[in-house]
Amino acid sequence: MSIEAVPLVKVDKNTCITAGVCWSIAPDIFEYDPASGKTRIRDPYRKVDTGSESIGQIPEVLRDVAKSAAEVCPTSSITVE
Numbered sequence: 001m002s003i004e005a006v007p008l009v010k011v012d013k014n015t016c017i018t019a020g021v022c023w024s025i026a027p028d029i030f031e032y033d034p035a036s037g038k039t040r041i042r043d044p045y046r047k048v049d050t051g052s053e054s055i056g057q058i059p060e061v062l063r064d065v066a067k068s069a070a071e072v073c074p075t076s077s078i079t080v081e
């Protein structure tokens with residue numbers, strides 16, 4: 001059995017200031033969540049979405065762009081593992 005490592009992306013809604021930089025850099029991964037007024041992971045990648053965090057699993061091909069978004073997020077609210 002092989003276990004495939006899938007990049008895990010998290011948005012901390014407690015620190016997100018809705019600057020929107022992540023949407024412009026990685027619109028396939030991040031979007032505005034009108035319910036919370038913060039950023040969330042897009043479908044179909046979103047796995048968990050609460051008032052305080054949004055967590056998703058993305059394809060390996062999107063890892064670099066997710067990391068780029070994490071690097072420019074002004075509040076370091078995005079992590080990619």
Ligand code: SF4
Pocket residue numbers: 011015016017018019020021022023030039072073074075076077078
């Ligand atoms: S770049 Fe960071 S602070 Fe701005 S919307 Fe995205 S997660 Fe929130």
